[in-house]
Amino acid sequence: MRFLASALVLATLSLPAVAQVAQPAPILTTPEAKDVWTRARPEVARVTHVDLDLTADFAAKAMRGTATLDILAAKGAREIVLDTDDLAITSVTDGRGRALKYMVGADDAELGAPLTIQLNGAKRIVIRYATAPGASALQWLSPEQTLGKRKPYLFSQGQPINNRSWIPTQDSPGIRQTWSAKITVPEGLVAVMSAEHLTKLPGEAGPKGMRTFRFRMTKPVPPYLIALAVGDLKYRELGPRTGVWTEAEMLDAAAREFVDIEKMIDAAEALYGPYRWGRYEMLVLPPSFPYGGMENPMLTFLTPTIVTGDRSNTDVVAHELAHSWSGNLVTNATWSDSWLNEGFTTYFENRIMEALYGAERAAMYSDLDWDGLQRDIGLAGGKDAPATRLHGEPGATYGQLDYFKGSVFLRTIERTVGRARFDAYLKSYFDRHAFQPQTTAGFLADIRANLIKGDAALEAKLQLDRWAYGAGLPENAVHVTSATLAAVDAKLAAFKAGGPASAVRPDGWSTQEWQRFLNGLPRQMSAARLKELDETLGLSASGNAYVRSAWLDLAIGNRYEPALPSLRQFVTSVGRGLLIRPLYTRLMEQGEWGRPKARALFAEARAGYHPSTAAGIEKIVAGE
Known part of the structure; x- marks a missing residue:
């Protein structure tokens, strides 16, 4: 189905907005926006706000407490379906404390178990629960597994659908929610989250031997971006709106490595409009963090492996910052279209690096990405393999093809229409779809309406549908080469020849x-x-x-x-x-x-x- 972005069907349902959310974020109701990785039925009833009141129990490796959910239900809706994964639920009530009937459905190894709650007219529900020690989103570290070796550590990783293992909500990127949290932790530890920090260090006094920290996210975000870390954390301000958290032993090195972060934000804003999240802070985690970085709003999570002393890996920081536009601001509605997050962000990251460090450094990153693209296409089964498509079954794109092929797609558009024209389009795209989900079909409709504008010759040159839905790599793909890497290639050739x-x-x-x-x-x-x-x-x-x-x-x-x-x-x-x-x-x-x-x-x-x-x-x- 082809449709203009201005004509997208956005489901806001017919009821007045509930407390906490004056204007609920829209959801897409087009067929390609149906998320097969959630049990939720947001067109019937949806979560608009999550309020957490949880205590970190390090001895039991469990988070315990309540999640209070604000609900927007269609007329006549009798129930709401949430996503959970191995949560021990002890009660469900409405906002007045009256018990609500609920049922936990059959568990699925990948999706967890649906939690169906009879609303009985409730617009707010309170779920009391505890997480399992093996919750897929949470890692509990002993003191010996940290840099300082003195205190334990906890962190979460929600993408793509792990947050249902510690938050009972509708865990789909297309169902954006505001949220708030009260987190209680053992004294001497600090809690941080991907939101506005409302509590000054060392936290509020809690129960004996405990401290409490409060957080607030007033902008609707996909649930996978709710993130938490608890540890022996220290903080250093890097600029007017930036700073870094980490263990004391890593703080100096991290601050030196990320000294250009304010310049990165300035460069990003010059390209594609204002940074809309307030502060931008970073958390360098212990080595067990599973990714290079995670773009949690206001608090990017980063691996310590990028702190190498020469700032040659700060492209990871630029990548996570760029997600503040592509991914956090405009989000793939389902994981079938993850390239809308990662491909856009890889392209944007490269433009930030070019603005700060010059065209050759950016070319070096692009050239390596091309190598990765060719490698992944080969490992996926070749140019005709279904796993080389950008849009497909969720999780089916091979390796980092959503990053590499997606960014080459956008670079090819840029080279075809001209950088100034494409930049103007992308800036307007982020403005039009801010705080909304998006699909591949929606993006293609938008670019046709606002960039191509009926130009048949340009449409034929770009091959949009082949890029988005076809396997392999179209012949118009742009390969950026690096003189720096060419010099490395010369040394490599000499060594391979027996040198x-x-x-x-x-x-x-x-x-x-x-x-x-x-x-x-x-x-x-x-x-x-x-x-x-x-x-x-x-x-x-x-x-x-x-x-x-x-x-x-x-x-x-x-x-x-x-x-x-x-x-x-x-x-x-x-x-x-x-x-x-x-x-x-x-x-x-x-x-x-x-x-x-x-x-x-x-x-x-x-x-x-x-x-x-x-x-x-x-x-x-x-x-x-």
Whole structure:
């Protein structure tokens, strides 16, 4: 179905707005906006606001308390369906304390269990519950698993559908909700969340031995962006609207690494309009954090692996900042269209890096993304494989294709219509759809209405439908090349031709130059050649996690046993999935040499991984 953005059907239902939300965020009711990863029926009754009152019980590894939900129901609606995952629910009442009938449905391994509540006219419901110790969104760390080694740590990771394991709500990106929270934690710990912080340090006095922190998010957000961390956290202001949280031991290094964050925000605003979230703060988590970064509003979560001292990995920060427009402001309505978040953001991130550091540095990132795109297309099964489509079944796009192919799609539009024209369009796009969900069909309708405007020749050049719905890579794809990486390629060619490792001379190389070199090496090498590389370039001892991961992948593929101690130290101390999943996969590919090693390493390292990372690696080592 083709339709203009101005004619999108937005369901706001017919009832007056309830308390906390003066104007509920719209939801899409078009067929392609139906989310198969939720049990909710928002067209019948939907959550508009969540208020949490929870206590962190570190001994039991559980969050306990209440979630109070404001409900907007269609006329005649008798029930509301929420998403839950292994929550122990003890009561459900209305806003006046009257018991409401409820039923927890059959559990699904992927989606959890639906919670159906009889409304009996209620516009507010109160759910008393506790989370399970193995809640998929929450990781509880012992003091020994932190940098400081003194106090425990807790953090959440909600994307895509893990938050239902600690918040009973409608866990779908298309059902935006405002929220507030009161979090009580043991004295000496600090709670932070992806919202406005209403409590000054060290928190309000709570029950004996406890402190309480309060938070508020007045802008409607998709539920996966509700995020929490509790730990021995310190804070440093970086600019008028920016700052960084982390453990004391990491604070100085993090502040140095992220010194350009105010400039990044200025550059982003110059491109695509105002930053609409107030403050922008960052939290550097322990090494078990499963991603490079997570774009939680007002408090980006970041892996410590990007703190390398040379600021060569601050593209991750630029990426999470860019999500403040693409993803947080305009959000994919379902996970079938995750490229609307990640592809847009990867393109936007590159423009921020270009504005701050010049065209060549941006070209270096783009060139590496192209390498990743080609690799993922091959691993997905080739140019005709369904897993190379941008729009498809949720979670079905292979690897990082939603990032790489999505950003190349937008770059191709930019090169075709001209940068100034495309920038003006994107700025207006974010304005038109601010705080709303979006689908691929909706984006295509919008760009046709507001950029192409009936120009048949331009429509034919862009090949929009092929990009969005077709497999592989259209022939008009733009490949940006980097002179910096071309120089690395020359050294790589010399080494591959038999030259000595000493001639590589990588002093001053950025992470990206290292990646180009290591990923370009032959996949089959002699033990002598690998030993020369390792001893000359210090690969097994590298403190750069990107370099170490790329080297270990090569070493495993060649069954190079001198690298095994480095491998063990790495996978037991780093929890970022992008860096460790390929290593387990490569070990499993090595048959009887590698499979026992993969399983033994996972058994040792598992306790230090986030539940979502552990679940994914468990499938790898099980041979699934």
